[in-house]
Amino acid sequence: MSPVPRDLLQSLRRFVEERVDLSALRHMAREKEVPQHRHSFWYYFGGMALFLLIVQMVTGILLLLYYRPSAEEAFESVQFIMTRVEFGWLIRSVHSWAANLLIAVLFVHMFSAFLMKAYRRPREITWMTGVVLFALMLGFGFSGYLLPWNELAYFATRVGTAIAAAMPLAGEFFLRFLRAGDEVSGATLARFYGLHVAVLPAITLAVLAVHLLLVQQHGMSVPPSEERRHSGKVPAMRFVPDYILRDLVGWLAALAALALLAALFPWELGKKADPFQAVPVGIKPEWYFLFMFQSLKLLPPHLFGIEWLEGEVVGILVFTAAGGAWLLVPFLDRRTARGERSRLFTVAGVLALLFIIVMTVLGYVLE
Amino acid sequence: MRSAPATALRLAAVGFGAALACGPLVRAVENGCTACHLELDGPLAEPARLFPDDVHAARGLSCHDCHGGDPGTMDMEAAMSPQKGFKAAPRDGREVVALCASCHSDPVYMRRFAPSLRIDQMAEYRSSVHGKRLFGSGDPNVATCVSCHGVHDIRAVSSPQARVYPTRIAETCAACHADAARMKPYGRATDQYEKYRRSVHADLLYRQRDVSAPTCNDCHGNHGASPPGGGAVVNVCGQCHTFFKQYFLESPHREPFESIGQCIHCHGNHDVESPTDEWIGTGSRAVCVQCHSSGDAGYAAAELIHGRIVTLNEAVERAAGLLDRAEQAGMEVAEPRFELRDANQSLVKARSLIHTLNPARVVERVDEGLAVAVKVERAGLDALAELAFRRRGLLLFLVLILGLMAGLIWKIRERRRTR
Numbered sequence: 001m002s003p004v005p006r007d008l009l010q011s012l013r014r015f016v017e018e019r020v021d022l023s024a025l026r027h028m029a030r031e032k033e034v035p036q037h038r039h040s041f042w043y044y045f046g047g048m049a050l051f052l053l054i055v056q057m058v059t060g061i062l063l064l065l066y067y068r069p070s071a072e073e074a075f076e077s078v079q080f081i082m083t084r085v086e087f088g089w090l091i092r093s094v095h096s097w098a099a100n101l102l103i104a105v106l107f108v109h110m111f112s113a114f115l116m117k118a119y120r121r122p123r124e125i126t127w128m129t130g131v132v133l134f135a136l137m138l139g140f141g142f143s144g145y146l147l148p149w150n151e152l153a154y155f156a157t158r159v160g161t162a163i164a165a166a167m168p169l170a171g172e173f174f175l176r177f178l179r180a181g182d183e184v185s186g187a188t189l190a191r192f193y194g195l196h197v198a199v200l201p202a203i204t205l206a207v208l209a210v211h212l213l214l215v216q217q218h219g220m221s222v223p224p225s226e227e228r229r230h231s232g233k234v235p236a237m238r239f240v241p242d243y244i245l246r247d248l249v250g251w252l253a254a255l256a257a258l259a260l261l262a263a264l265f266p267w268e269l270g271k272k273a274d275p276f277q278a279v280p281v282g283i284k285p286e287w288y289f290l291f292m293f294q295s296l297k298l299l300p301p302h303l304f305g306i307e308w309l310e311g312e313v314v315g316i317l318v319f320t321a322a323g324g325a326w327l328l329v330p331f332l333d334r335r336t337a338r339g340e341r342s343r344l345f346t347v348a349g350v351l352a353l354l355f356i357i358v359m360t361v362l363g364y365v366l367e
Numbered sequence: 368m369r370s371a372p373a374t375a376l377r378l379a380a381v382g383f384g385a386a387l388a389c390g391p392l393v394r395a396v397e398n399g400c401t402a403c404h405l406e407l408d409g410p411l412a413e414p415a416r417l418f419p420d421d422v423h424a425a426r427g428l429s430c431h432d433c434h435g436g437d438p439g440t441m442d443m444e445a446a447m448s449p450q451k452g453f454k455a456a457p458r459d460g461r462e463v464v465a466l467c468a469s470c471h472s473d474p475v476y477m478r479r480f481a482p483s484l485r486i487d488q489m490a491e492y493r494s495s496v497h498g499k500r501l502f503g504s505g506d507p508n509v510a511t512c513v514s515c516h517g518v519h520d521i522r523a524v525s526s527p528q529a530r531v532y533p534t535r536i537a538e539t540c541a542a543c544h545a546d547a548a549r550m551k552p553y554g555r556a557t558d559q560y561e562k563y564r565r566s567v568h569a570d571l572l573y574r575q576r577d578v579s580a581p582t583c584n585d586c587h588g589n590h591g592a593s594p595p596g597g598g599a600v601v602n603v604c605g606q607c608h609t610f611f612k613q614y615f616l617e618s619p620h621r622e623p624f625e626s627i628g629q630c631i632h633c634h635g636n637h638d639v640e641s642p643t644d645e646w647i648g649t650g651s652r653a654v655c656v657q658c659h660s661s662g663d664a665g666y667a668a669a670e671l672i673h674g675r676i677v678t679l680n681e682a683v684e685r686a687a688g689l690l691d692r693a694e695q696a697g698m699e700v701a702e703p704r705f706e707l708r709d710a711n712q713s714l715v716k717a718r719s720l721i722h723t724l725n726p727a728r729v730v731e732r733v734d735e736g737l738a739v740a741v742k743v744e745r746a747g748l749d750a751l752a753e754l755a756f757r758r759r760g761l762l763l764f765l766v767l768i769l770g771l772m773a774g775l776i777w778k779i780r781e782r783r784r785t786r
Contacts, residue, residue, distance in 0.1 A: 082699040089699070089757070242782060249775050256768045263761030266697030266754075 032239035034219070037226040042112035044250035045105050046215070051251040052102040053208075055258070056140075059095040060197070067147070069193035071186030074149035075272040082269060089266065096267035097258055099141055103288045105254070106134050107356075114329070114349045117336050118221035124330035126218065129211040131327045136204045141286055143192040143200065146184075154273030155283045157192075158184045163296065166312045167320075183275070224339070284363060291359035292319055294366070322352075398438045399446050400430040417520040426480045433466060460501050460511040464492060467512040488512075491591035498591075508549065515539050515589075531589070533578040537563055540583045559583075562638035570641075581607065586636075600629040614722035644680060647721050648673025671726045675733040676717055682740035683710050689747025696754050703746035710739040 016022070034043065066085055068077040081088035110130060113119065119127035146157045161184065165175040180187035222234050237243055285293050299311030325332060335342035404415035418424050423432070431438045435452035437445060447453045457463045468489040470476050477486050492498040492512075500506040515531055522529035530539045541560035543549055550557050563569050563583070571580035586595060586603045595603045605612025615621065615629070624632055633654040634642070645652040648669050649661075655669035686707055690700045713736025720729045 079699060079701060083702065090761075093697075242779070245775055245779050245782075249772055249779075252768050252772045252775070256765055256772070259761045259765045259768065263758045263765070266757070268694075268697050269699055269701075 028216075029240040032219075033236035034239055034243040035222045035226075035234045036237045037222065037230070037234055039112075039116055039223055039226065042108075042116065043220055044247055045109035045112060047247040048250045048254045049102060049105045049109050050212075051254055052098050052105060053204075055098045055254075056095065056102060057201075059091050059098065062091050063095055064197060069147070069190055071149060071189055071273075074147060074189060075269075078148045078269060090262060093262040093267045094258055097261045097265075099144060100287070101254060101257060101261075103137055103141060106137055107288075110134055111349065111353055113221075115346060116221065116223040117333075117342070117345075118223075119330040119333070120221070120224075120336045121330070123214070123218050123221055126211060126214040127330050128327055129207050129214070132207050133204065133211060135323075136200055136207065138288065139200050140196060140204075141288060143196040145286055146189060146192045147196065148269060149189060149273050150270040151273050151277070151280060152270055152283070154184060154275065155279050156285050157188070158279070159283055159293075160285050160289065161188075163293070163312070163316070166310070167316050168313055185275070224336070224341070287360060287363075290363035291356045294359045294363035295319075298362075398429055399441050400434075400436070400438045402441065403443060403446075414519040417518075421519055421521050422523045422526075423521060459505075459507060460509065461505075463511045463513055464489065464498075464501070488590040491588070494593070495588070495591045496593050508552075510543060510592075514543070531584075533580070533582055534572060534576075536582045536584055537569070559637045562635075566637060566639045567641040568639060598625050598629070600631055604630045604634075610719050611722050614720060618722060618724040620724055644673065644676050644718075647676065665724070668724060668726045672721055672729050675726075675730050676714070676721070679710070679714050679717060679733045679736045679740065682737055682744065683707065683714055686710065686740045686743040686747055689744055689751065693747055693750035693754060696751075698750040698754050700747065700750050703743045703750075706739055706746075707743045710736045710743060712736075713739065 034040070063081065066077055066081045066088070068074060078092065081092055083089075085091075113127065113130065142157075142160065146153045161175055161178045164178055165171045167174055176182070178188070178191075179185070180191040226234055284290060296312050296315045299315045301311055303309040303311050303314055329345070330337070333342050333345045336345065401415040401418065404412055406412075414430075418430070429438060430436070431452075433454075434456070435454045436447050437451040437453075440446050445451070457466050471484075472486050472489045474486050477484055493502060497509040497511070500509045501511065517530055522532075524531050526532060527534065529535065537560055544555070545557050545560045547557045564573075568581045571577045572582060584592070585606070587593060601612050601615055611630075615624075628636075633646070634640070643652075646654050649656055649659075649666060650673070653669065653673070655665065659665040659669060686703075690704050690707065693700050694704075713732050717729050717732040717736065720732055723729070
């Protein structure tokens with residue numbers, strides 16, 4: 001390399017360091033370590049999720065340049081992106097696939113954190129912000145699914161929002177809040193668009209900042225079994241460059257999966273939504289909502305033959321309670337908090353995972 | 368909370384509505400005729416049992432409006448006394464027709480119940496084969512009003528329960544016309560219904576539930592039922608197939624086909640099939656070769672028309688197939704698919720122009736469609752080529768990423784070894 005660029009780099013570094021204090025960063029790069037044990041592999045899913053979220057932000061902003069959020073123009077604008085805009089097809093396909101991969105990776109990240117008891121003191125808030133981020137990603141998925149304004153999205157949103165109406169007391173309010181009216185219409189599209197590109201990103205960035213800050217402050221959690229195994233002295237690797245290199249492999253693996261999916265299965269657009277058409281047969285939500293949808297479908301209209309015990313309402317209440325319990329796990333799992341073994345919560349986590357997998361499979365198998 | 372007067376008003380309105388709705392029923396039950404006849408056995412009870420659902424009952428008419436007598440008394444002698452105008456049931460077809468016509472041909476009377484209903488049924492009936500036989504030779508076997516509409520269970524024509532509702536007419540006509548014993552004295556064929564059930568019209572009516580599809584009365588008329596006379600067939604078919612009629616009348620077939628059944632000659636009558644492109648031309652299934660033979664101008668025209676139509680059809684199918692492949696692979700082809708509709712439209716028009724027997728007109732339309740189909744085919748091929756390009760590009764990118772990953776993994780191992 002010629003001396004000129006090196007000088008230039010040094011001048012640039014001097015320029016920055018005179019104005020910004022980078023000593024903390026330099027210290028972190030020098031000192032920060034990440035535990036290395038049999039379950040370290042699961043750490044990389046957090047990094048992959050972050051990478052996919054960045055992909056979503058970049059591709060989302062690019063789509064925003066051409067997308068028009070109205071019932072009259074939404075479908076046509078997505079069609080325009082896919083056919084007329086240079087590499088528009090790629091951006092849209094990557095955005096759609098990355099959304100699905102992100103949620104899949106988050107499922108793995110969340111359940112691995114749960115089973116490794118990463119929520120125990122002092123990481124309670126890290127866990128809770130993680131659960132909130134997961135819920136926010138589901139919100140992104142639900143609101144983004146409607147935006148192309150195609151037939152499947154329209155009717156899936158109609159079915160999905162109708163489920164909200166079954167909630168006791170606030171059901172009607174939620175339905176009207178989500179739909180911006182009695183029916184899924186152009187007003188719903190505008191509302192979902194606002195949520196998708198402004199409200200949810202703003203909340204996500206704030207919660208994500210707290211989540212990442214806490215991860216940096218507390219470092220990676222070591223599973224209790226590994227702590228016991230190494231008598232508290234768990235081996236570690238340097239964050240820079242060892243962990244970063246490994247994390248990069250995870251990012252590249254996610255990118256490779258995206259390229260493969262976009263090449264072999266370009267995301268289809270389907271037919272434009274027609275509210276006056278009959279609901280197509282076998283309409284179902286996206287895979288990550290399917291376990292809830294399928295569970296509600298399998299519940300009888302009235303539980304135990306009791307008239308007022310409506311199956312759907314009970315199902316929604318149970319899911320709401322389960323979501324709340326999931327969020328508050330660090331405070332419910334007292335044995336783990338005391339540093340004891342907590343088989344009950346491990347079994348509950350495995351059962352929840354099995355339930356989600358079985359119900360999702362049933363959702364596809366049972367038409 | 369609702370106020371008491373408002374609730375009372377609502378109850379009163381509901382009560383009034385219910386009284387209006389049940390009026391004819393209440394009247395039928397309170398009617399002396401029905402009260403007695405419901406006590407009787409067998410056929411004498413049937414009119415009283417059926418009539419409450421009859422369209423006449425729904426309009427407020429009752430037994431005595433046709434039969435006279437006094438429904439207000441339970442005394443049988445008094446109720447059925449000739450002094451009270453009692454008339455027995457009509458004794459033959461003429462009396463049936465006359466009884467129905469006494470109201471249905473009276474414009475002033477009919478205006479009170481159904482102002483839009485026609486009142487020329489009797490005149491039409493007299494012109495029908497049925498009417499001519501009834502009033503000419505007094506044939507007791509011909510159809511009269513009740514044969515098709517029923518007696519005491521008549522429904523409005525628009526009711527799916529009516530014997531003359533589009534989906535039930537063919538069965539109603541077949542009750543007599545498919546009865547070999549009944550038709551024997553007239554020397555009539557009895558396979559019309561069986562043939563009709565195989566036709567494209569029956570498929571539309573029964574399978575696709577299109578009640579505008581033609582059934583017996585759409586071609587033969589209803590009250591004036593007769594076979595369409597020679598030379599009138601094209602007008603009958605032309606009620607729906609307007610362009611075919613227009614093209615046929617402009618064609619050189621117009622005169623020669625006058626005496627051989629016009630449309631029927633090629634398409635048949637009761638068992639009209641959905642035509643295929645093989646019907647035109649000189650192949651074994653072509654109808655043209657029934658009259659034309661090699662060397663004559665019609666034969667050459669048929670051959671040319673068939674060739675061009677098949678060419679366009681193949682081009683449209685090829686283009687559609689390419690778009691399907693591209694679409695299934697996730698390519699966006701909505702625009703060329705929309706354009707393909709124009710090519711399909713040209714194909715439909717070219718097929719209907721066959722009836723002009725003018726190859727130049729058909730070829731002109733075919734060429735128009737071919738131009739579109741070729742353009743769409745090119746768009747389909749372009750979409751598949753673009754798909755292949757994208758896949759190559761992304762797979763190349765994938766190889767690059769995998770290479771990078773391999774490099775990183777090598778670096779990680781290298782560092783681990785060094786440590």
